[in-house]
Amino acid sequence: MTVRRRLWRLASIGAAVTVLLGSLGVHVATSAPAQAATSQFRGVNWADARDNFLYDENVPIGLSKSDSYATTYTKATAILRGFQGLGSNTIRFGINPQTTSSSWWGSLTAAYDAASAMGMNVMIAPWPPTGGRISDMNAFYRMWDTVIAKYGSNSRFYFDIVNEPWGYSATELTNLAAAFLQRYSNIPRGRIVVPGLWSDIDLCAVGADSRLNGTLLSIHMYTLGGETHPTEAEWINSFKARLCGYADRAILTEFGVPMNTGVNYNGPRDGNNNVSYFYALTDTVRELGMGSLVWTGVKEANQTQGPGPCFNASCAITSLTGSGTNLSLTVINQSGLDRLRYGWRLDGPTTPPTGSGNVLRGVGSQRCLDVPGASTTNGTQLAIWDCTNGSNQRWVALPNGALQVYGNKCLDVPGHSTTAGAKVQIWDCNGGTNQQWTLNGDGTVVGRESGLCLDVTSAGTANGSTVQTWNCTGGSNQKWTRQ
Known part of the structure; x- marks a missing residue:
């Protein structure tokens, strides 16, 4: 035994x-x-x-x-x-x-x-x-x-x-x-x-x-x-x-x-x-x-x-x-x-943690757009990571162009920045133009407000490489497949 x-x-x-x-009355948790x-x-x-x-x-x-x-x-x-x-x-x-x-x-x-x-x-x-x-x-x-x-x-x-x-x-x-x-x-x-x-x-x-x-x-x-x-x-x-x-x-x-x-x-x-x-x-x-x-x-x-x-x-x-x-x-x-x-107060009893939606897998890295640590905190900067199919990697394309995760957070460009190099984050979905994206047939994801592409910084392929907006170049670090 x-x-x-x-x-x-x-x-x-x-x-x-x-x-x-x-x-026997020794102790009772009443x-x-x-x-x-x-x-x-x-x-x-x-x-x-x-x-x-x-x-x-x-x-x-x-x-x-x-x-x-x-x-x-x-x-x-x-x-x-x-x-x-x-x-x-x-x-x-x-x-x-x-x-x-x-x-x-x-x-x-x-x-x-x-x-x-x-x-x-x-x-x-x-x-x-x-x-x-x-x-x-x-x-x-x-x-x-x-x-x-x-x-x-x-x-x-x-x-x-x-x-x-x-x-x-x-x-x-x-x-x-x-x-x-x-x-x-x-x-x-x-x-x-x-x-x-x-x-x-x-x-x-x-x-x-x-x-x-x-x-x-x-x-x-x-x-x-x-x-x-x-x-x-x-x-x-x-x-x-x-x-x-x-x-x-x-x-x-x-x-x-x-x-x-x-x-x-x-x-x-x-x-x-x-x-x-x-x-x-x-x-x-x-x-x-x-x-x-x-x-x-x-x-x-x-x-x-x-x-x-x-x-x-x-x-x-x-x-x-x-x-x-x-x-x-x-x-x-x-x-x-x-x-x-x-x-853990993360999902309902019958809601799969992966939720609906798709992963966005980087063509150049073969890693997924990821909310680090499965954080739900506004302002958490996004990165790429090995694809786990977790809820922190499942993105729902909403009719207004938003890309939503967890059912209430959206892919967001801080401060409505239109300057290349802005590190993207999650934020409460609010319908702002800085949370609206166009998913193109060539795999690019383009911010409607900035006209810039969703980009893996410095063409990184390692886990933890940050994601930003950048001038569209056609590089593989700016192409994503929805799976």
């Missing part, structure tokens, strides 16, 4: 104990969960192919301990862009003392650095492989000293004290968290994540402890361990009870269902345990404004573990394709991604 199986079994025991204690302030976290867990319960270094899928920092950075950037194409802006990494004390640490930090450079949140969490308890506190703190010395001053980094501490009582866990806060008192509390009791499944004790005020709280929930409910409503009740009224600080840092069975997660809400569960969690995090991170973001192409418990291969939302540094991600279950994005 694997560690994660044992963990889930104990998690189910813990859940049963919670219910029992509640019935108040409605507070409205959260954590919806800025939309993400995935990027795990080791063996799961993260390890006695050696953690190596996220697609990376290799033999890779240099530079190679790791290139690989990580490609994979992270795939995650961004899903709508993710947060990556949760597993770690352990063996990782930070090895030579691999020097290369692994490239993945962290790449995510930060791409504007993503980075959450780091250690997985104790032995009995849900930290076996060597000195090694535990040496690990955290290393991590925080490097990233403590970077506001994009969040520190999840320990993953699924199921070997701890409520008193032991809150004392551990309080000691961590005291040791790293220079870190803002809003960047420290305190795990829920047992397997991150109950926030009552950690939420109530005033020593932990101001921290974020981590909660996990799965269909595993014996808990089943035939309806979404029953799953919602179970989830909200575990929040214990502290949803305003909570992030659902792990949840997931098998994605490799062909199940339609946009189908009827009730009658199928996994479907009811997935509706319940995505609907609830959307309702409460909670952040959520799915387990897990990607599997290796040749991982063939069955549809059973939620291991990387069965519950991964994407599969890794390609070789070397030429990597990309393929969505495994579109309806599952629809549900995730609904929870």
Whole structure:
């Protein structure tokens, strides 16, 4: 039996104990969960192919301990862009003392650095492989000293004290968290994540402890361990009870269902345990404004573990394709991604994240017109990137000549500029002439106000090359195919 199986079994025991204690009056979460302030976290867990319960270094899928920092950075950037194409802006990494004390640490930090450079949140969490308890506190703190010395001053980094501490009582866990806060008192509390009791499944004790005020709280929930409910409503009740009224600080840092069975997660809400569960969690995090991170973001192409418990291969939302540094991600279950994005407040439950419309693929680069980081912020400058079919690359040609993305943002020339070299951006669609384009048969896209062509700056072909308006030259960097 694997560690994660044992963990889930104990998690189910813990859940049963919670219910029992509640019935005895020890604690009962009767108040409605507070409205959260954590919806800025939309993400995935990027795990080791063996799961993260390890006695050696953690190596996220697609990376290799033999890779240099530079190679790791290139690989990580490609994979992270795939995650961004899903709508993710947060990556949760597993770690352990063996990782930070090895030579691999020097290369692994490239993945962290790449995510930060791409504007993503980075959450780091250690997985104790032995009995849900930290076996060597000195090694535990040496690990955290290393991590925080490097990233403590970077506001994009969040520190999840320990993953699924199921070997701890409520008193032991809150004392551990309080000691961590005291040791790293220079870190803002809003960047420290305190795990829920047992397997991150109950926030009552950690939420109530005033020593932990101001921290974020981590909660996990799965269909595993014996808990089943035939309806979404029953799953919602179970989830909200575990929040214990502290949803305003909570992030659902792990949840997931098998994605490799062909199940339609946009189908009827009730009658199928996994479907009811997935509706319940995505609907609830959307309702409460909670952040959520799915387990897990990607599997290796040749991982063939069955549809059973939620291991990387069965519950991964994407599969890794390609070789070397030429990597990309393929969505495994579109309806599952629809549900995730609904929870992230990005799409409706039945709206594919790719939306309608077409990609605009550059003839010279063979890369697509892309909104970096799947950002929806006005003023985000556009670039070209490997075509992912994500919603940030799907452009709808409207009758007024606008090219619309996300259903409400348009391809826009800042300040109505008619000067060559203006970097194009997204902006709320307003019908302005600086948002109107003519799609010509020769592949050019011409601004109606400026008469200038949509152009890849300096004829760039690399990922991240910016896009501007420029005098029409007939070059391949000004020609686009709609697909």
